[in-house]
Amino acid sequence: MPVPCVTGRGRLSKLHKPLKGALALTDIFREVRERLNMEDVARHYGHEPNRAGFLCCPFHRGDRTASLKLYPGGRGWHCFGCNRGGSVIDFVALDLGLSPLDAVKRLNTDFALGLPIDRQQTPAERREAEQAAQRRREVADTYRAFEQWRTDTINRLNACFRGAHLLQISSLDRLTEREALALREQATVEYFSDLLSFGTLAEQVAVFRDRKEVEILCNRILPSTPMKSDVA
Ligand SMILES: [Zn+2]
Incomplete structure (x- = not known):
């Protein structure tokens, strides 16, 4: 996508x-x-x-x-x-x-x-200037959309991480599947969140390319998502 x-x-x-x-x-x-x-x-x-x-x-x-x-x-x-x-x-x-x-x-x-x-x-200069302006708008729009995705994803990853962190200091018996997964994947979640928050642009784009994997992980951990993503 x-x-x-x-x-x-x-x-x-x-x-x-x-x-x-x-x-x-x-x-x-x-x-x-x-x-x-x-x-x-x-x-x-x-x-x-x-x-x-x-x-x-x-x-x-x-x-x-x-x-x-x-x-x-x-x-x-x-x-x-x-x-x-x-x-x-x-x-x-x-x-x-x-x-x-x-x-x-x-x-x-x-x-x-x-x-x-x-x-x-000249007409050619005008065309070229209009195309350049269009390209600038497209780059700006793409960047805004990317920043929105980055913010949303960091929020979701941090929610996953907070959930797992709370589990560690409470009782560890009777974990649901989601909670067990959150604990198991805590390091991975933190890794993605750090890259998106503090990584270089190239590192952020690398996570964006693997966004399907990140989305599946969040869907499996966060309880607000439909249960059917558990099988993804
Ligand atoms: Zn001065």
């Missing part, structure tokens, strides 16, 4: 809809933010981050401790010294003393982004 993917056009997509061939400025700004890597941009304009992605803040005096953090994946930057922060566009605007729009134009030129800022979008 694949992760459900809702592809309907949301309210936001209407707000960003380009007007007859022209790319809306909000789209241009978003494209610049999403396409550029904060560290590459900082380096291009002469700022060298350390290995942790921090650099000496050029926007406040005497920063000797490298208090400006550059974040990966279009998340911009923040200075813990002067509390300034923002996107890659804000960084360049502040650094070069430009308005945000001029910073966008400068980035468009310096990084050869080819965004149609002062001209109409």
